[in-house]
Amino acid sequence: MAVTKPIAAPRPTPGVRRSTTHSGVTHVRAYQSSHYTIIGNHLAQHRELSLTAIGLATHILSLPERAPVDIRSLADRFPEGRDRIAFALRELETHGYLERVRERTDGGRFITRTYAHNAPALSRRRAEATEVRDEPVVPAPIVACVTPAAQVAVAEAVGSEAAGDPVPEETPSSPSEPSEQGPSSSEHHDKAFALLAGLRRIDDRFTLSRKDVESLTPALVRWLDNGASRAAVIHAMTADVPVPLTSPAGFLAYRLREGLPPPLPALPPYADLPGTPPTDSAWTPPDPWSDPWTDCVGGCTRVFRKSAPDKCCRDCRARRAAASPELPVRTV
Numbered sequence: 001m002a003v004t005k006p007i008a009a010p011r012p013t014p015g016v017r018r019s020t021t022h023s024g025v026t027h028v029r030a031y032q033s034s035h036y037t038i039i040g041n042h043l044a045q046h047r048e049l050s051l052t053a054i055g056l057a058t059h060i061l062s063l064p065e066r067a068p069v070d071i072r073s074l075a076d077r078f079p080e081g082r083d084r085i086a087f088a089l090r091e092l093e094t095h096g097y098l099e100r101v102r103e104r105t106d107g108g109r110f111i112t113r114t115y116a117h118n119a120p121a122l123s124r125r126r127a128e129a130t131e132v133r134d135e136p137v138v139p140a141p142i143v144a145c146v147t148p149a150a151q152v153a154v155a156e157a158v159g160s161e162a163a164g165d166p167v168p169e170e171t172p173s174s175p176s177e178p179s180e181q182g183p184s185s186s187e188h189h190d191k192a193f194a195l196l197a198g199l200r201r202i203d204d205r206f207t208l209s210r211k212d213v214e215s216l217t218p219a220l221v222r223w224l225d226n227g228a229s230r231a232a233v234i235h236a237m238t239a240d241v242p243v244p245l246t247s248p249a250g251f252l253a254y255r256l257r258e259g260l261p262p263p264l265p266a267l268p269p270y271a272d273l274p275g276t277p278p279t280d281s282a283w284t285p286p287d288p289w290s291d292p293w294t295d296c297v298g299g300c301t302r303v304f305r306k307s308a309p310d311k312c313c314r315d316c317r318a319r320r321a322a323a324s325p326e327l328p329v330r331t332v
Contacts, residue, residue, distance in 0.1 A: 037058070037061055037062040038118075039058055039061065039118075040118065040119055042119070042121070043057055043058070043097065043118075044058075046095070048095065049092070050088065050091060052080065052084060052085075052087075052088045053088040053089075053091040053092055056074070056085065056089070056092065057092050057097050057116075059078075060092075060098070060116050061116055061118055065243070069114050069116075070112075071085055071086050095120070096117060096121070097116065097117055097120055098114060098115070098117070099114070099117065100112055100113070100114050100115075101113050101115070101201070106231050106235070115201075115204065117204070123204065123207075126207060127200065127207070130197065130200075130207065130208070130209065188220075188221050188224035188225060191224060191230075192217045192220035192221045192223075193213060195233065195234070196208060196213045196217060196252075199234075199237065199252075202234065202238055203241065205241065205245045205248055206238070206248050206252070207248070208248060208249060208252075209249075212249040215249070215253075216249065216252055216253060216256065219253065219256035219257060219260075220233065220256055222256075222260060223236075223256065223260060223261065225263075226260070226261055226262065226263045226264065227261075227263065227264035228261055236255055236259050237255050292305070292306050293305060293306070294306045294311060296311060296313045296316055297311045297312050297316070298312050298316020298317070298319070298320065299316070300315065300316055
């Protein structure tokens with residue numbers, strides 16, 4: 001009779017702690033000092049996104065800045081087809097994880113810029129809190145309350161004036177000088193304020209507070225007063241941004257202070273007027289009707305200008321020379 005040997009129990013993997021549960025996943029987490037991406041559970045455990053969309057969002061959030069995320073580049077990177085990738089991108093765009101905006105470049109060409117949000121709900125709440133403007137407070141009407149002591153003083157002043165005594169003039173107390181915290185009188189103030197508040201649409205790192213926007217607005221107004229265009233201002237503020245950007249307001253203040261362009265030079269006096277520059281430097285084309293036309297003297301239908309030295313065409317000169325052999329034939 002054969003001897004039965006008991007089957008040994010499976011041993012756990014060395015170096016991995018033993019789980020107390022009988023099934024399910026056991027996380028084996030190792031410390032990573034670099035080359036990792038933080039993904040929120042709101043994305044990894046999203047109830048309405050497909051598994052393809054969640055994986056695609058994780059891949060996009062792990063890419064460096066300005067990496068291509070169009071359908072063709074993603075289809076070349078992954079085995080999924082273009083239709084499946086396009087559907088996953090639309091899912092992410094619907095739930096706020098992607099934002100595709102068409103923008104015009106300095107050369108007039110339209111490009112599609114993609115913004116990837118790692119926490120769209122938090123970004124939306126932050127944007128709404130920044131865009132909230134304080135409603136203007138209407139001051140309450142000031143009602144003068146005359147006390148009995150003031151009434152007595154007014155009565156004494158009236159009595160003194162009736163008796164002929166001079167009444168000393170009351171010197172009004174000089175109010176404190178108004179602070180310069182009010183809005184600037186420049187016509188570009190509102191434009192500069194809106195441009196700074198909307199920088200987060202170009203780069204989420206430039207999400208500024210209202211206090212930072214108000215402090216940077218005078219510096220940007222000087223750019224606009226000197227004739228700088230909106231595209232030039234945006235390029236000067238957002239080009240070659242260091243990574244990481246620890247202080248967006250300080251970075252923008254340095255860019256606006258150090259890169260301020262000089263004012264545009266004055267234009268010539270005739271530049272703003274319709275028409276051409278002065279006649280001494282302008283070239284006037286010749287008038288084709290200033291020199292009238294005349295018919296050929298040989299009797300044909302050809303015409304010549306009256307200023308031409310000879311009013312006879314080549315064929316008429318040849319016939320005239322053949323009729324008069326003693327005349328020399330003029331070749332042209």
